[in-house]
């Protein structure tokens with residue numbers, strides 16, 4: 189990393205505005221980031237953070253405003269200029285191409301091939317290894333990106349952003365929710381990387397919904413609400429409470445310990461897993477109770493991130509999965525799992541389970557087509573009414589615009605729409621990987637309440653999460669994975685963020701255990717995760733929205 193010679197701001201934004209049709213995404217936003225400064229940009233889902241970033245990267249052209257990177261005016265709407273001036277991005281959707289190897293993904297700059305594409309295969313492979321090593325990843329450069337875990341994919345996107353290019357040294361690093369899929373050990377490593385980068389004089393624009401990270405890493409904070417700047421202050425002038433007030437206004441509802449309202453644990457399992465093996469699992473067994481919220485914790489590679497996909501049939505496995513009625517679910521048959529009342533929200537749900545070009549309304553009804561079909565065409569009105577109900581229930585923003593394509597919604601609002609898609613089926617067993625990833629602090633409370641309600645209605649809710657605070661807040665029971673098995677089973681009063689973290693790290697050879705596990709290279713004999721199919725869902729009624 190080459191340090192800029194002077195104190196020219198790494199980024200200077202003035203009067204930036206952007207509308208999409210009638211909706212205002214950004215209104216007269218100013219932002220200045222000094223060299224070596226880590227500046228957090230915060231705001232609720234849909235407040236304009238990603239829009240700001242996409243303007244900086246040249247993807248969107250603003251309606252008004254100016255941007256300078258390291259003192260140089262940025263020609264707007266031009267990705268190659270943004271790169272040339274030294275701006276680098278890790279976008280919320282990562283911007284990786286799944287079908288091609290890590291190596292080729294690293295060589296793609298901001299959506300265009302860099303000069304590195306022309307060097308010899310051997311040299312580019314060495315170079316890729318070095319790029320990956322810089323962020324502590326030991327992933328094979330020849331592996332296709334589609335086969336990697338969400339955490340490893342994030343690592344590849346960060347490695348690409350930090351790739352050294354003597355023709356265009358990095359001045360500004362922009363990270364849009366880079367930790368959404370990262371477990372705690374890997375978050376720590378990312379924080380170290382950011383510290384190192386900023387110490388070399390690079391300005392960092394950091395977007396996250398995990399508020400603790402801001403106090404760890406950011407010197408200054410800008411808060412957006414509905415596209416407007418409501419605060420730009422040093423982090424040292426804030427505490428957690430004040431920050432939450434700035435974000436959501438003063439009316440945050442308590443998200444914590446919502447599961448206390450659920451009855452004590454019953455005996456009836458709604459789903460039983462026996463000796464599940466494959467994709468980082470090695471004989472995982474557990475029962476999940478009806479009417480309960482069970483958490484799954486563990487470092488990356490422990491089985492935490494594959495167990496629910498394997499149970500559902502989205503990831504290949506051996507071993508037995510039994511329903512409450514004693515039905516044995518065949519592996520790799522998500523269609524049968526759904527027919528028996530299972531629902532699965534994958535971690536990378538927008539990529540795996542949504543169709544971005546279809547409307548929110550169509551995505552919500554995808555899991556359950558029958559009520560809307562008549563003479564082979566979709567009946568618009570009931571589908572619309574149901575989508576509107578769910579938009580209100582989950583506070584999707586912008587409200588009521590159910591006909592907008594899913595890609596027009598902010599990341600967090602896309603997650604809420606995916607939630608609606610499954611909740612409306614009233615699943616008997618609802619398996620969720622990283623359920624509130626990318627969701628703001630207020631919306632998280634809304635989604636947690638929906639899960640508690642579903643459990644109170646008798647559903648077995650199983651949440652796999654890298655966020656131990658979330659598990660501690662919502663689960664009555666937490667199973668901790670180590671080495672592909674259920675290694676600990678915390679219940680009732682034993683459940684706390686501390687106890688979960690401790691169990692996750694027990695048996696680790698070193699505090700760095702999570703590092704090597706981010707390689708995403710499956711254990712011998714394990715098969716890579718299959719992309720969750722979204723087509724060909726069996727027709728099934730969605731009674732939840734009646």
Ligand SMILES: Nc1ncnc2c1ncn2[C@@H]1O[C@H](COP(=O)(O)OP(=O)(O)OP(=O)(O)O)[C@@H](O)[C@H]1O
Pocket residue numbers: 208211212213231232233234235236237238239240280585586595596597598599600601626628
């Ligand atoms: N391509 C688009 N077409 C229409 N509207 C859009 C488009 N992109 C963003 N918007 C709208 O602009 C607003 C800001 O969205 P943006 O993605 O910037 O939010 P965000 O702050 O990044 O939210 P999140 O935390 O959920 O990622 C939202 O109302 C969104 O629906």
Ligand SMILES: [Mg+2]
Pocket residue numbers: 237238239280364598599600
């Ligand atoms: Mg966003």
